[in-house]
Amino acid sequence: MAERKTLGRKTVSSAPEPRSCAQLLVEWFRTHARALPWREGDYDPYKVLVSEFMLQQTQVSTVIPYFRRWMSRWPDLESLASADEAEALKLWEGLGYYSRCRNLLKAARGMSKAGYACPPASVEELRACPGIGEYTAGAIVSIGYGLPVPAVDGNVERVISRLFGFEGLSGSTALRHNVTDVVSAMLKQLRSLPGKGATPRDFNQALMDLGATVCTPSRGGVPFCGECPWIECCLAHKNGREAELPLPRQRAPISQDDAWGLLAISPCQRELLLHRRPDEGLWASMWEIPWFIRKENFWKDFDAWCTALNMEIQLDRNDLKEVGSATFSFTTHRVRSQVVVCNVESVPSGEVWCFYPFDELDNLSMPAPSRKFLSCFNQNFIFCDKYK
Numbered sequence: 001m002a003e004r005k006t007l008g009r010k011t012v013s014s015a016p017e018p019r020s021c022a023q024l025l026v027e028w029f030r031t032h033a034r035a036l037p038w039r040e041g042d043y044d045p046y047k048v049l050v051s052e053f054m055l056q057q058t059q060v061s062t063v064i065p066y067f068r069r070w071m072s073r074w075p076d077l078e079s080l081a082s083a084d085e086a087e088a089l090k091l092w093e094g095l096g097y098y099s100r101c102r103n104l105l106k107a108a109r110g111m112s113k114a115g116y117a118c119p120p121a122s123v124e125e126l127r128a129c130p131g132i133g134e135y136t137a138g139a140i141v142s143i144g145y146g147l148p149v150p151a152v153d154g155n156v157e158r159v160i161s162r163l164f165g166f167e168g169l170s171g172s173t174a175l176r177h178n179v180t181d182v183v184s185a186m187l188k189q190l191r192s193l194p195g196k197g198a199t200p201r202d203f204n205q206a207l208m209d210l211g212a213t214v215c216t217p218s219r220g221g222v223p224f225c226g227e228c229p230w231i232e233c234c235l236a237h238k239n240g241r242e243a244e245l246p247l248p249r250q251r252a253p254i255s256q257d258d259a260w261g262l263l264a265i266s267p268c269q270r271e272l273l274l275h276r277r278p279d280e281g282l283w284a285s286m287w288e289i290p291w292f293i294r295k296e297n298f299w300k301d302f303d304a305w306c307t308a309l310n311m312e313i314q315l316d317r318n319d320l321k322e323v324g325s326a327t328f329s330f331t332t333h334r335v336r337s338q339v340v341v342c343n344v345e346s347v348p349s350g351e352v353w354c355f356y357p358f359d360e361l362d363n364l365s366m367p368a369p370s371r372k373f374l375s376c377f378n379q380n381f382i383f384c385d386k387y388k
């Protein structure tokens with residue numbers, strides 16, 4: 001075994017052998033595969049499509065109940081292609097990142113329009129659909145159709161970086177290329193493995209499961225190398241660098257913001273003022289309870305917000321009540337919000353404002369902050385009964 005010495009510490013540098021790594025991994029998967037609803041029965045590319053959209057930025061345990069509800073409502077591509085977007089968004093509520101839901105609908109409609117009864121088995125065609133990148137396309141064709149295509153996400157990048165001791169920055173193009181090359185090399189070896197052999201479907205899922213359950217992120221500890229099939233060949237483990245690799249990229253600093261959440265009640269006392277967000281960006285096009293930055297007192301901040309939006313909302317300035325506080329996060333912001341209730345005297349006309357009946361709010365898909373504001377209202381507003 002070739003070795004090199006660095007700064008007095010013996011560093012093992014010989015690269016693991018792809019064929020034996022692939023064999024160890026698929027053997028491990030035979031007894032350690034996670035039982036997941038999208039793996040039940042015959043593999044269905046439509047189930048893989050839905051699960052992969054839901055799993056972006058979201059943990060498996062969170063996704064499972066959403067996935068089951070989704071499949072009960074839209075069991076195949078055809079039914080999803082004709083789904084109502086508002087209903088889909090409502091079912092998605094709580095998973096966050098609503099653009100995924102919209103893109104999933106658009107992708108299903110596009111595939112259906114092109115004549116497909118299930119997602120195509122072509123990386124190129126899948127990648128032409130909204131919301132489907134290289135990883136998701138690879139996952140659909142390898143898991144759904146058993147084709148030997150890599151599916152490299154952050155988990156796979158972490159596992160392979162450690163196994164081969166790659167020094168690239170997490171998320172960098174260079175590291176992604178190196179990892180994809182290794183996975184491709186391992187996929188090529190599958191047919192030559194002894195016994196019943198292994199499929200690209202098993203192999204890619206095994207990588208995902210190893211990353212999720214054994215070769216876990218370093219936050220708050222180290223991976224479970226003692227349970228890993230690669231413990232004898234892993235360079236990060238041999239060199240004591242499990243917690244270091246992959247090298248973290250610089251993250252944008254988190255900003256702490258203060259805000260007001262405004263529960264503005266209509267003159268008839270049975271409706272709440274909602275604002276429709278812009279068609280692009282965070283929570284695009286969704287109706288939400290208005291909120292704005294808190295710097296001074298409510299009325300000064302409210303007036304500044306109205307001026308910035310070039311609109312006029314008349315509130316009853318003698319009747320402002322605080323009903324609690326809520327915290328929420330988005331991108332690199334953490335927001336602490338005071339929640340207030342006020343009666344509205346008049347609002348601007350136009351398509352971005354509406355009064356929405358209290359008793360129908362449960363059926364509306366709303367961003368997470370709005371649900372938190374409503375929760376404050378329901379728990380703490382002493383007159384809330386009359387609004388139900």
Ligand code: SF4
Pocket residue numbers: 159162163214215216223224225228229230231234235236237242
């Ligand atoms: S031995 Fe440890 S660091 Fe290496 S792949 Fe396995 S769990 Fe990850």
